[in-house]
Amino acid sequence: METGGPLGILLIDIDHFKKFNDNYGHQIGDQVLRMVAKVFQESVRDVDLAARYGGEELVAVVPGADLDRCAEVAERIRSRIAEARLTRRSTGRAIASVTVSVGVAQFRLAESAEATIQRCDRALYQAKRAGRNRIVTENEIDSGIAAA
Numbered sequence: 001m002e003t004g005g006p007l008g009i010l011l012i013d014i015d016h017f018k019k020f021n022d023n024y025g026h027q028i029g030d031q032v033l034r035m036v037a038k039v040f041q042e043s044v045r046d047v048d049l050a051a052r053y054g055g056e057e058l059v060a061v062v063p064g065a066d067l068d069r070c071a072e073v074a075e076r077i078r079s080r081i082a083e084a085r086l087t088r089r090s091t092g093r094a095i096a097s098v099t100v101s102v103g104v105a106q107f108r109l110a111e112s113a114e115a116t117i118q119r120c121d122r123a124l125y126q127a128k129r130a131g132r133n134r135i136v137t138e139n140e141i142d143s144g145i146a147a148a
Contacts, residue, residue: 007107008062008070009116011124012040012077015099015132017056024095028088032098036081043077067106067137074102074135082133099133106138 014036021029033056040058044050049061062070078100086095103124107116119138127136 005064006066006069008065008067008073009105009107009120010058010060010062010070010074010077011053011103011117011120012036012058012060012074012100013102013124013128014056015101015128020096020098024088028086028095031086031089031095035084035086036098036100039080039084040077043080044073067104067139070104070106071135071137074104078102078133078135101127101132102135103127104135104137 014032017029017032020032036056037052037058040060041050044060044062047063049059051059053059060073062073065073081098081100084098086098087093088095101124103120103122103126105116105120105123107113119141122141123136123138126141127134130136
């Protein structure tokens with residue numbers, strides 16, 4: 001905000017996270033969270049803020065990135081997580097794949113951080129309603145279009 005450059009926000013939610021805990025146990029749920037967090041951290045720059053937002057949601061604040069650049073980052077995160085394979089440590093057997101839904105928004109001058117987060121959250125929930133394992137930007141909220 002101080003430089004007048006763009007500031008993007010990503011909200012990421014692990015799809016069907018409760019099923020991992022219910023079907024495989026909380027240790028596997030924790031393993032899913034660790035894997036997603038690792039991919040997430042490796043997919044953003046050192047200058048970006050990547051954090052757990054609550055439950056199985058993560059947030060990234062991406063300074064200097066406009067909406068298109070943030071959508072590229074979100075797609076990189078989404079595809080890397082979808083490609084990752086988890087195995088049960090005790091047996092070496094594969095566990096169901098993990099996917100995420102991502103909402104993307106850009107801070108607008110003179111608006112509150114809360115307003116940006118609300119747009120990002122609306123985009124995230126549109127991604128979930130559109131079938132999950134996809135990203136949706138704030139520009140797609142009203143049009144009902146969801147990018148996979």
